[in-house]
Amino acid sequence: MNKKIRVIVVDDSALVRSLLAEIINRQRDMECIGTANDPLVAREMIREMNPDVITLDVEMPRMDGIDFLGRLMRLRPMPVVMISTLTERGAEVTMRALELGAVDFVAKPRVGLASGLNELASQIVDKIRVAAVARVHRVAAPPPGPGVGVAGAPAAAAIPPASPSGLLGRLSTEKIIAIGASTGGTEAIREVLVRMPPDSPAIVITQHMPPGFTTSFAARLNSLCQITVKEAVNGERILPGHAYIAPGGTQFHIARSGANYVAVVDDAPPVNRHKPSVEVLFKSVAAVAGRNAYGVMLTGMGADGAVAMREMKDAGSYNYVQDEASCIVFGMPREAIAHGAADEVLPLTQIAGALVTRLRSTTDRMHHRI
Template identity: 30%
Template sequence: MSASGEILVVALDPLLRKVVAENVTPFADGATVTSISQTRATPERLSGAAIVVLAARDADFAGLRSVFALVKAANRPTLLVTAGESGEGRAVAADLKIGGSDHIAIPELDIREELRAVSSKLESAIRQARRDRPRNAPAPVQPQAAPARAPMPSAPEKPRPVEDTGVPYLGTVICIGASTGGTDALLTVLSGLDRNCPPIAIVQHMPKDYVPDFAKRLDQSCRIDVELAHDGQALRPGLAVVAPGDRQFRLRKGNKGIWTALGESERIGGHCPAVDVMMKSAAQELGKKAVGVILTGMGRDGADGLLAMRQAGARTAAQDEETSIVYGMPKVAFEEKAADTVLPLQKIASWISGVTLQLPK
């Protein structure tokens, strides 16, 4: 049985569970905030909670169906936090009779920043849930003064841009593909790279309208420069480019350097842009002077492209199962022998730095 006054955060995704709990805590007014997985959401646990906060990404809804039914039966004040662009969140809210003010929907970008941006809405929903408590609820904990919220740390000042020598860049390029969970994974990887690292080309599955803001947030959080890619953009050390959300994205190489090429808008393998398309172009244009990485994500996009890169002599890696939010894309890459190494997320940046030093200049 939950402690009296407990706010219970339930989510399948461990990262989402952690971040939602962190953002609820400042508004808990002395109540205990506990986060649990869907397997621990028993009827007794739910019915004993003062407030239930359900959190789900688009990929999580199927795995939470039984929990939704238990929450509905428990009849506790409930908040719903959804990250993504599908309509399933609205359908779940309607089924659980969760009003619009108690359904907090955010894009699946940097979920920490997205939740901070709606902190006032989250605070209002928590306070309303307390007022709406059914009469048979456990006695509330006497409210205490809410802890002062620490000011958000300002982003460190970005170093001066890498000097443009005027000489075309013809060195190594790092290619990274990701999908579900990739926004946070990419931040971890890029934050660990040196300011003078080789250029990076990124395909992240994401609705096109959110890609510019995502690139901007990465730029503000990392030592390297991060930009939304445009057609014909020259690559240089210390620069990462993120493929737009509605064009196939390729790399091209010539005497004048290495540059980006935006192509058709048709989906390939179900995706536009597709990781496979970017990585196959890297295999063809760059050969062994490339590094390929597949991060967390659903499906198999990137496995064929990463295999082509490896067969062309490139070094390749896939994120391991334990640190992947969704072990789909990395799993296929591993099973098809496209990755020559498998690494936890926290070690990928150092691996990239190490292998790029060994590649031909």
């Protein structure tokens, strides 16, 4: 029980290496067993020392951090926490790292490195702790794309076409799908969204993510999906065939304006320590959409959103929860199940198909009544 989490720090900056090692060694439950200034040195260290977790700089000499991560996750999958730069390029590279199997990332400050990293210390060690218990998948050689499933596995089905006669579209203005996720969620969300047809109801999403990264996340998803994926903007109408992602560092919920749903993005305080918080989004969906809503809880650490997902169910929504075997971290789905919020618990690759089938059967019933 007292076994410490053994961490190797890989970073080309001597200052960052020493700061991270110091932060790690201050914890009673972990130790930095080595540091490396580039991936080639790190490769030998990993072979010899077999760490529990590695922290990996995104941009390094000799071998890019992403190239190294790709090889590592193919040949010797292990929990990796990326240390990213808070730039547009850093955000894009971080999204790629999460695709390749990194468990999570920390954005290091561009100025005031020493004080900035120390301010992030609790976040860094929390993410190392989560990574140490995360389920890490071996990643296949080809990069993930629209026809590729989580961790590089082939998708079970192609992206569904629009419904015949636009049946789904006739109901999609009143229906709404709400998705919540945290650790491991960027890839889980992609897995669901690439399988949604272009006439899908509107989808609102909260993924725990800091400011500066959700723009790249939305752009990446938009390039892969048949629906339009964007960051939510305060006051905009929420439309069918679109997915709206909570911007990092804000709270996002929905409101009614006449017959329409509208996005509310504001600077409200954190809820369950999170900003954006799944609880905030799901609570609004329960109040505003009721039986017209579908809830989806994906992989993530903690309990954010579980109580509000039960509120959604009590208000008449139908909820899907990701099963333990396909989660990177089973925290949020486990809590949702414990609160009695789940109607179905499914492997990640089956959630979109189940959603679309249910939407279409609902639409068909409505169509026959007309």
